[in-house]
Amino acid sequence: MKVLAINGSSRKDGNTAIAINAVLEELKKNGIETEMIQLAGKVINPCKACFTCGGKKNCSFQNDEFVEIYQKMKEADGILLGSPVYTADISSNMKAILDRAAVVGDMNPGLLKHKVGAAVIVARRGGALNAFDTLNHFFLVQEMIVPGSNYWNMLYGKIPGDVLKDEEGLANMKNLGENIAYVLKKIKKQ
């Protein structure tokens, strides 16, 4: 079993990476393989709305790393999306991934169906719930299964490392990891 995490921050190893790693640690304790892709330093181009991906099961454009990332999303049992809040929503790199993946999914239904999906958000102050909703909208329209935690999955911090002071948020990440592992094990048993 494998969970692929995508970090939408422009900052490598920043607060969003810390949040994601807090979830991945729990998954690893449960024997689940993990991988994190960090989008920092990469540019994911927006969807061209060409709708030529029907039958291809991936995007028609190979001018960036989207095709490789989407291939890994298809192969994973679970997908953890993490984003910092940028202007009250997710980062533009993460949005480009969601737009393109959603159109590929539209044109080739069921590619992510029944995978487990979870979102984590980091904010300095405002917009976390909105960004969280954006990521969850993607999972739900892909027919994915979305486990929750004991709060909405968000951490607060500005400077890298700040989120380590958010004890409640970190406890929520740990619990989220346990819940993802629980659901994955139930699904995979069948």
Ligand SMILES: Cc1cc2nc3c(=O)[nH]c(=O)nc-3n(C[C@H](O)[C@H](O)[C@H](O)COP(=O)(O)O)c2cc1C
């Ligand atoms: C372009 C940009 C826009 C941002 N907009 C918001 C915002 O609307 N609300 C907020 O609370 N924080 C905002 N932030 C702050 C980041 O969410 C915060 O610093 C976060 O910890 C960054 O996570 P990272 O270390 O993973 O990059 C913004 C940061 C950047 C770079």
